[in-house]
Amino acid sequence: MKILAGTETLQTDPNFSAVVRDKSGQPIELCYQCQKCATGCPVSHHMDYHPNQILRMISFGLKDRVLTSSAIWLCSACETCGVRCPNGIRISEVMDALRVMSTANNLSRAKHTESFHRIFLQEVRARGRVHEAKLMAKYKLKSGQFFTDLDLGLQMFKKGKLPLIPRGIKNKKEVRDIFTRSEISREGGK
Numbered sequence: 664m665k666i667l668a669g670t671e672t673l674q675t676d677p678n679f680s681a682v683v684r685d686k687s688g689q690p691i692e693l694c695y696q697c698q699k700c701a702t703g704c705p706v707s708h709h710m711d712y713h714p715n716q717i718l719r720m721i722s723f724g725l726k727d728r729v730l731t732s733s734a735i736w737l738c739s740a741c742e743t744c745g746v747r748c749p750n751g752i753r754i755s756e757v758m759d760a761l762r763v764m765s766t767a768n769n770l771s772r773a774k775h776t777e778s779f780h781r782i783f784l785q786e787v788r789a790r791g792r793v794h795e796a797k798l799m800a801k802y803k804l805k806s807g808q809f810f811t812d813l814d815l816g817l818q819m820f821k822k823g824k825l826p827l828i829p830r831g832i833k834n835k836k837e838v839r840d841i842f843t844r845s846e847i848s849r850e851g852g853k
């Protein structure tokens with residue numbers, strides 16, 4: 664279906680809202696746009712659409728616009744919105760589902776953010792925790808953004824936030840098992 668929005672014609676998918684609800688397990692139809700989620704979100708000012716706007720666009724079936732947004736990749740899953748929402752909607756779960764759908768449909772335009780996300784998860788899976796210096800080195804190599812944030816990196820290094828020697832955790836296998844279980848569940852197993 665197509666709808667007119669100002670001078671723009673937007674393609675809509677009438678099933679999108681139901682699919683997101685199923686995949687996220689969240690009662691997104693209960694959202695009444697109070698915006699408590701957006702006012703508490705620590706990264707909403709960097710997002711192209713605020714969390715409540717993402718929910719509104721889902722209910723309108725604006726699949727492409729939602730799945731190409733930067734907001735779904737910038738959500739840090741801090742759960743602030745879920746705690747504040749009067750209807751108990753956990754937007755971090757919704758964002759998770761949207762990231763999976765965006766990747767599956769090859770619609771992500773936030774390639775650098777997606778790339779950072781993937782490297783972060785690879786590191787956690789392999790070591791049980793992130794080695795910040797290695798994470799940044801891998802990300803720089805992958806993105807080609809060698810000279811951005813150098814000042815910030817130096818400040819973090821001086822404050823001991825980028826240790827050179829990696830630290831591991833005791834129960835790496837348990838962390839790997841979590842990844843394996845989530846992959847099996849995503850593929851439709853138990």
Ligand code: SF4
Nearest residue numbers: 694696697698700748
């Ligand atoms: S806090 Fe909940 S009800 Fe309010 S806009 Fe956000 S998601 Fe919707």
Ligand code: SF4
Nearest residue numbers: 704738739741742744
């Ligand atoms: S979970 Fe995501 S959308 Fe919700 S407040 Fe945190 S960063 Fe914002």
